[in-house]
Amino acid sequence: MTKVKVCGIQDLEAARWAVDAGADAVGFIFADSRRRISVEKAAAISDSIPEGILKIGVFVNASKEEMESIVQKVNLDYVQLHGDESPAFCSNLEVPYIKAVAVTKESDLNILPDYSGEFVLVDSGKGPYRGGNGISFDWEYLRDYQSSNHKLILAGGLKKDNVREAxxxxxxxxxxxxxxxxxxGVKDKEKILEFINEVKAIKTDSESGE
Incomplete structure (x- = not known):
């Protein structure tokens, strides 16, 4: 079953909605974004999130020291990197990372094997921010994508009406x-529930026995 991350959490209420609806991960944004959250507020919310739900911090070109400090304060499981972080920089981190790659053309995917983290995230390269713009890209680029060493996270313009196709x-x-x-611009309890229910209702080929 496909897992779900609800990103851009800014308050305790939204975090609880995501958890109660069955989210597998929540994301806090510490980079330039209208959803940016303070370290102190994220730490307070993090304390309320049950064990087993991943807590992920989103950064853009932050220093190794800054990220590792925030990881400790917020008790993050992963840092998600949307900047120009090199494979060497990422492999030198003391914390698990998810490298995000902005996709505007199929060849943008060529960089994915260079990163050694457990996960890679693909997002649209369009919009004012390094992610979180609510814009999708051509999913066909990934139809035949296979990786032996990465778990793929798909982002970019997903909603209840298109996530099944994606x-x-x-x-x-x-x-x-x-x-x-x-x-x-504010998390909506019903939309969170509807989105997660839609995803969890989708059976992959392996689950359906195909």
């Missing part, structure tokens, strides 16, 4: 949603 094409390990579960 999963059928890409077959990601996890989908990452933010703007697709918001109303007026």
């Amino acid at each position: 999963i059928s094409i890409v077959r990601p390990y996890m989908v990452d949603v933010s703007s697709g579960v918001e109303s007026g």
